[in-house]
Amino acid sequence: MLAIAASDLHKSYRRGATVTPVLRGADFHVQVGEAVFLIGPSGSGKSTLLSILGCLLTPDSGTLEILGRAVETLSAREATELRLRSIGFVFQRFQLIEGLSALDNVCIPLKLAGWPAGKARRRAAELLERVGLADHLRARPGRMSAGQCQRVAIARALALEPQLILADEPTASLDAHSGQEIMTLFRALMRDHQVTAVVVTHDPRIFSFADRICEVVEGRVRAAEAVA
Amino acid sequence: MVEFAVKTLLADRGKMFTALVGVVFSVVLVNIQGGLFFGLIQKASMLVDHGRADIWVGHKKIHNVDFPRDIPRRWVHRIRTIPGVAHAEPYVVGVTQMTLPSGGFEPVFVVGVDERTLMGNAWNLSQGRPEDVRRTDGIIVDELEDDKLDRPRVGDLRELNGVRARVVAKSHGVMGFLVNPYVFTTYARAVAYTGKSPDRCSYFLVRLEEGVDPHAVCQAIRSRIPEVEAYTRDEYSRISVNYWMTRTGLGISFGAATLLGLAVGMIVVAQTLYALVLDRLAEFATLKAIGAKERQIVTIVISHALVMALAGSMIGLGLVVLAQRWFSSPRAPIAISAELALGSSLLVTAICIVSALLPYSRIRKVDPVSVMH
Ligand SMILES: Nc1ncnc2c1ncn2[C@@H]1O[C@H](COP(=O)(O)OP(=O)(O)OP(=O)(O)O)[C@@H](O)[C@H]1O
Numbered sequence: 215m216l217a218i219a220a221s222d223l224h225k226s227y228r229r230g231a232t233v234t235p236v237l238r239g240a241d242f243h244v245q246v247g248e249a250v251f252l253i254g255p256s257g258s259g260k261s262t263l264l265s266i267l268g269c270l271l272t273p274d275s276g277t278l279e280i281l282g283r284a285v286e287t288l289s290a291r292e293a294t295e296l297r298l299r300s301i302g303f304v305f306q307r308f309q310l311i312e313g314l315s316a317l318d319n320v321c322i323p324l325k326l327a328g329w330p331a332g333k334a335r336r337r338a339a340e341l342l343e344r345v346g347l348a349d350h351l352r353a354r355p356g357r358m359s360a361g362q363c364q365r366v367a368i369a370r371a372l373a374l375e376p377q378l379i380l381a382d383e384p385t386a387s388l389d390a391h392s393g394q395e396i397m398t399l400f401r402a403l404m405r406d407h408q409v410t411a412v413v414v415t416h417d418p419r420i421f422s423f424a425d426r427i428c429e430v431v432e433g434r435v436r437a438a439e440a441v442a
Numbered sequence: 443m444v445e446f447a448v449k450t451l452l453a454d455r456g457k458m459f460t461a462l463v464g465v466v467f468s469v470v471l472v473n474i475q476g477g478l479f480f481g482l483i484q485k486a487s488m489l490v491d492h493g494r495a496d497i498w499v500g501h502k503k504i505h506n507v508d509f510p511r512d513i514p515r516r517w518v519h520r521i522r523t524i525p526g527v528a529h530a531e532p533y534v535v536g537v538t539q540m541t542l543p544s545g546g547f548e549p550v551f552v553v554g555v556d557e558r559t560l561m562g563n564a565w566n567l568s569q570g571r572p573e574d575v576r577r578t579d580g581i582i583v584d585e586l587e588d589d590k591l592d593r594p595r596v597g598d599l600r601e602l603n604g605v606r607a608r609v610v611a612k613s614h615g616v617m618g619f620l621v622n623p624y625v626f627t628t629y630a631r632a633v634a635y636t637g638k639s640p641d642r643c644s645y646f647l648v649r650l651e652e653g654v655d656p657h658a659v660c661q662a663i664r665s666r667i668p669e670v671e672a673y674t675r676d677e678y679s680r681i682s683v684n685y686w687m688t689r690t691g692l693g694i695s696f697g698a699a700t701l702l703g704l705a706v707g708m709i710v711v712a713q714t715l716y717a718l719v720l721d722r723l724a725e726f727a728t729l730k731a732i733g734a735k736e737r738q739i740v741t742i743v744i745s746h747a748l749v750m751a752l753a754g755s756m757i758g759l760g761l762v763v764l765a766q767r768w769f770s771s772p773r774a775p776i777a778i779s780a781e782l783a784l785g786s787s788l789l790v791t792a793i794c795i796v797s798a799l800l801p802y803s804r805i806r807k808v809d810p811v812s813v814m815h
Pocket residue numbers: 227228229234236254255256257258259260261262263
C-alpha cells in the first residue's frame with residue numbers, strides 16, 4: 215500500500231519576471247511504514263518537494279495522493295486538518311515556541327485538535343518521557359540543548375499519532391552523537407507507531423537508518439546510486 | 443488557545459509591561475478626564491440636586507438654575523391648590539455685590555429660601571445650623587470661598603447692596619459652576635439684597651405628597667398658569683447642566699483631550715502588540731504549518747488583546763480610585779460613576795481588539811511554507 219503517490223510534479227518559483235523551475239516532472243512513491251531519505255545538492259528542490267508532500271505548497275501540475283487522499287481536491291480547511299491529524303513535521307531548527315515549556319510545546323497539536331487541557335498534558339508528559347525528557351517537562355527551549363529541543367520537536371510531531379512524518383534535515387543542527395541518538399530514537403518510535411517517514415538530509419552518517427534513499431536531481435527524483 | 447496566548451504573553455514580560463502601561467494610561471486618563479468633566483458640569487445643577495424640591499416652577503423660558511427671570515409671587519397660591527402638591531414656596535436666586543471690609547467687592551449669587559420650610563437652603567454646614575439663617579441679618583457662606591470674601595468668621599458683618607448682613611453659619615463645598623460665591627439667606631432679605639420687588643420671586647419650589655406622579659403635577663401647573671414652566675428635579679438638573687455643556691463647548695474640549703490621550707495609549711498598545719507579533723511571525727508560521735485553523739490564530743491574537751485590556755483596566759481603575767481619593771476636592775471634584783468606569787473599560791477593550799487587527803493582518807499574510815526555509 216502507498217502512503218505517498220506523486221506523479222509528474224512540476225513546480226516553479228516566480229519572482230517578478232524571473233521564473234525558477236525547481237521540480238520538473240518528479241515521480242515519488244513511498245510504501246506505508248517505509249523510511250525514505252531524500253538527498254541532493256543544495257537548491258535541488260528537496261525542501262520544495264517536502265513542502266508539497268506536507269500540503270504546505272501547491273504544485274503547478276501533477277497528481278499527488280497522500281494517505282489515499284487526492285490533495286488537489288482538498289479545500290484549504292481540509293488540508294489544514296490533514297496536516298494536523300495525519301502529518302507530523304520535524305524541522306531543522308526545531309521551530310519550538312520560545313515562550314512555552316517543553317510540555318506546553320508538545321501540547322500544541324493536542325490543543326489545536328481540541329483535547330481538554332488535563333488529557334493533553336498527560337499525553338504530552340508520556341511522550342516526553344518516551345523521548346527521554348521526563349526531567350525536563352517544565353524547561354523552556356532556550357534552556358535546553360539542541361538534541362533535547364529536537365526530542366521535544368519529535369514528541370510534538372508524534373502527539374496526535376500521525377501516519378506520516380516529514381522531516382527536513384532533522385540532524386543538521388545537532389552534533390554527530392546527538393544525531394545518531396535522535397535517529398535511533400526516531401526509528402524506534404516509527405516502528406512502535408508504524409509510521410511512514412520522508413527525511414531530507416545531507417548527513418551521510420545517518421544514511422544507515424533509511425530503508426531507501428532517493429536523490430533529487432534536475433527537478434526529478436531517482437534512486438540514489440552511490441549509497442544504495 | 444487562550445491559555446497558550448496568556449503563556450506566550452507572560453513569556454515576554456518586557457513587552458507585556460509596555461502594553462500594560464499603554465492600557466493603564468488610557469483607562470486612568472479617560473476616567474480622570476471624564477470624572478473631572480462630570481464633577482465640573484454637575485456643579486451647574488448643585489442648587490437643584492441639593493434643594494429637596496420635587497418640582498421647580500419658573501418663567502416660561504428658564505434654562506439654567508443660576509439665571510432665572512422673575513415671576514409674580516402671588517401665583518404660588520394657584521399652585522398650592524393643585525391636587526398632589528404638599529407645599530409650594532417662593533425662592534429667589536439673584537446677583538448682587540458684597541462689599542468687603544478691605545474696601546473691595548465681590549459679585550455673589552444671593553439665594554433666598556422660605557423662612558418657614560428652609561427649602562433650598564445651604565447644606566453640609568461646617569459651622570452653625572441651617573436654621574441660623576433665620577437670625578437677624580443672617581447669611582450662610584461657604585468656607586472654601588473665604589479668600590474671595592475676606593475670610594469672614596461666624597458673627598462677622600458684610601454689606602450686600604448697601605444692606606447689613608451677618609455670617610451666621612458656614613458650609614463646606616457648596617460651590618457653583620461659576621466663580622461667584624453663593625450667599626444663602628431668607629426670602630425677605632434676599633429681595634432686599636438684590637433690589638428686587640418683594641412681590642416677585644425667581645422660582646416656586648414644590649414638594650409633592652407621597653406617591654404623586656411629578657410629571658402629572660408639572661402638567662397641571664402648566665395648564666393652571668400658562669406663563670410658567672414646571673420641571674421635575676431631574677429634568678431641571680439636566681437642563682441646567684446642558685446649558686453649560688452646549689454653550690461653552692466644554693464637552694468638546696474635554697472630549698477632544700480625552701480622545702487624544704486615548705489615541706496615544708492605544709498607539710502604545712497597538713505598537714507593542716505589533717512588535718510582539720513581529721518577533722514571533724516564525725512561531726505563527728509554525729502553528730499554521732502544524733495545523734492551526736485561522737479561527738484558532740484569531741483566538742490567540744484577540745486573547746492577547748483581551749488579557750491586556752482586562753489586566754490594564756483593573757490596574758487602571760485601581761489607580762483611579764486612589765487618585766480620586768487623593769485629588770478630588772469641592773473645587774475640582776472628580777465624579778466617577780459606575781457607568782464611566784465600566785464604559786471606559788469597555789471602550790479600552792474594544793480599542794485593544796481593534797489595535798490587535800494590525801498585527802493580525804501581518805500574521806494572516808504569513809505563509810506556513812516559510813517554516814521550511
Ligand atoms: N519562495 C521561493 N521563491 C523563490 N525561489 C525559491 C523559493 N524557495 C526556494 N526557492 C528556490 O528554489 C530552489 C529549490 O529550493 P529548495 O529549498 O527546495 O532546495 P533544497 O534542495 O531544499 O536546498 P537546501 O539543500 O539548500 O535546503 C532554490 O534554487 C531556491 O533558491
